[in-house]
Amino acid sequence: MPASIILGKETLTADPGVTIEKMMVSAGKHPDAFLYLFEGRPVPMTTVLEEDMKIDAIRVASGG
Numbered sequence: 001m002p003a004s005i006i007l008g009k010e011t012l013t014a015d016p017g018v019t020i021e022k023m024m025v026s027a028g029k030h031p032d033a034f035l036y037l038f039e040g041r042p043v044p045m046t047t048v049l050e051e052d053m054k055i056d057a058i059r060v061a062s063g064g
Contacts, residue, residue, distance in 0.1 A: 003049035007034075007057045020055060021045040035060050 002013040005023060014023045024031040031045045034057040038047070043055070
């Protein structure tokens with residue numbers, strides 16, 4: 001089963017073995033604009049996705 005990243009109403013899917021960062025870039029997203037959670041815990045964008053893994057991506061807003 002593919003891994004998935006959930007971005008609100010949008011879900012990205014990929015084969016296991018790629019990093020969150022690679023998956024986001026290939027989907028045209030800026031990976032550093034999100035915080036990634038796996039089972040409610042933060043994980044780095046260098047995390048290698050495994051089969052059936054579901055990652056929640058939360059957009060980070062910053063400003064001055």
